[in-house]
Amino acid sequence: MTDYLAGPHDGVAVDGQGPTAAAGFRGAGVTAGLKASGRPDLALIVNDGPSQAGTAVFTTNRVVGAPVMWSRQVITDGKVAAVVLNSGGANVSTGPEGFQDTHATAEKVGEVLGVSAGDVVVCSTGLIGERLPRDLLLAGVDVAAAELRADGGRDAALAIMTTDSVPKLAQITVTTDAGTFTIGGMAKGAGMLAPAMATMLCVITTDADLPSDVLARALPAATSVTFDRVDSDGCMSTSDTVALLASGASGVTPAEDEFIAALRKVTGSLARQLVADAEGASHDVAVSVSGASTQEAAVTVARAITRSNLFKAAIFGNDPNWGRVLAQAGTVPEYIAPFDPLNVDVSINGVMVCRGSRPYADRAEVDLASEREVIIDVDLHAGAESATVWTNDLTHDYVHENSAYST
């Protein structure tokens, strides 16, 4: 089984400049005044080329914000010159005026950078249903453009934080037969690409020289086994966006599989950092399902378990309640995941508390209190496929943070 999140920092540096680690990129993070707190709230990442290949993947929610509607159009030609991101407001369900705010932001970025507005990806995160203050936003773009620096990646990561307690950065430099290239990125959010506790935004850059069609294949190949394997609270945001930009500044064109392997390390690290900083969580929980007939079966069973409030509350209580694991596995239809409900094994942190769907080791042997990480292994005895999905426990702090978010 390959869990791209299990060893997320395998060769990945998390204390660097993230999206400006690769040659050809500048970044900035400034305070535009969108957040009542007065903290930084506007980020800009610019691709100085020579190439400006780009792609992105978005939330699959049918209700999407103006920035997602705009950015879907931007990437159709495979060219992305810059990404502008703001916290302090998601610009979702804000009508035509909200779309005009997004459009005006892209136009402003295009104007100050001398690029086409149609090559500017826009991302916004925050509360749904409130207009952004356009004047502050546009003035903030001017400030950000003036602050652009080759070591501005960390500032950018700071400016997109909402409930995040730390910025998420990752970068890796890889040497292959073709030469040496770098991939770096930043992310915010406490959830994932599809489901999300809060909106997840991510910008990844590389100085590899790759055309946009390769990027468009590589990005989902990476997100599908990293961000898509994180499910903090099962809620799908209206704004999730992961953008990938390539400057070609290294002059190196790696083989596609080598690029994907490196990209997965970066997205895996960022995804794992999101879990580790999830709102109010006290445990990071890996649910690994093995013995499945297909990948889909393994992922579906794992996801069913990670979405159970009863299971997640038990983990918060340091209670190795394997009955709740089994009960969730049983909710997956047989046509998706064929297995014998009377022959399932469950291990928690290495202790097999359930074997053949019956009690085995004493649950008192399981230590959940000592470590933040919890590993749940479920063996379906129905095949050779496996998958891991990461989640968090359900805590008082989660309820507190999410009951007090907008008021």
Place this chain on the structure above:
Amino acid sequence: MTDYLAGPHDGVAVDGQGPTAAAGFRGAGVTAGLKASGRPDLALIVNDGPSQAGTAVFTTNRVVGAPVMWSRQVITDGKVAAVVLNSGGANVSTGPEGFQDTHATAEKVGEVLGVSAGDVVVCSTGLIGERLPRDLLLAGVDVAAAELRADGGRDAALAIMTTDSVPKLAQITVTTDAGTFTIGGMAKGAGMLAPAMATMLCVITTDADLPSDVLARALPAATSVTFDRVDSDGCMSTSDTVALLASGASGVTPAEDEFIAALRKVTGSLARQLVADAEGASHDVAVSVSGASTQEAAVTVARAITRSNLFKAAIFGNDPNWGRVLAQAGTVPEYIAPFDPLNVDVSINGVMVCRGSRPYADRAEVDLASEREVIIDVDLHAGAESATVWTNDLTHDYVHENSAYST
């Protein structure tokens, strides 16, 4: 729109003898010693006839307890002489020995009542993965049989409580052209038939004279619009059982539709009582979706909303966060629920805070703090169908109760 839970006590008495309200039934609730607390934990409901028609519906979970495996067989011949229920242990994932415990319980009931063990439905609720103390269980059956009384329904309801704070009872007497008949019932649990916060058990009895094939049609016709429209936390139990027994003691054979109408009132009342007593909840929340193209579309959108932790936490915080309502509606695939994501209305407690997917009335006008009940109306503007699903808010107490359940 017919919401069978909106006026649940319409003609239904909730302070009577529930499952022994109808003629031909006796009940008892005793302390067998299964619960550490020493509270009543064994209930018995007996059908003295003259008819012993019966049916049941069970959880759709593939992982089921020994009692469900047993009882599925019991009902195949349409005859149910008695139902024995215990709290203090679910007898799920307990292997062949656990099945033998259930079998022995049914044999014991058959022996003391002089009926076939094959006509005894068995229900158990409590922790998964632990054997029941068979000696205590069987001795408890003797005690219960000696205590059987025509006014024992309330005692029975008390004996099946787990985290319930009050027993749930309902009864209605209906006069039709065919004559007068009574339906009564009891339930425990804080969830629902399919998903369940804790196991949901329910026994309904009637003195109407109806064959088992009519009962087998009537019961799902009632549960599908009542218990199935309650979704406290989206978790599906391994033990949920709703049994329906008819004694024929009234000598009255009502028309099937009249019986179903009355049955829906009883199951509606019990379902609504479950919501009102859900673990740790501070709000009962009705999510009504109208303007849907089909019933399935309406129910699926409503259920998507009721399963959102973000939405439920916002309600706990008395925050009319309509963005989280819209975001959940958007997660339903278009082939299930066609609607325009840019043309959805959301009202909260009668205040239309979102119209055409944009802000409308000031959210400050919404009062969530004054009442336990919260009504969310979502209009998809895509058809004439509607449905309501009830849920609860996500609270600190929910997390507390479910993080400390088994330890």
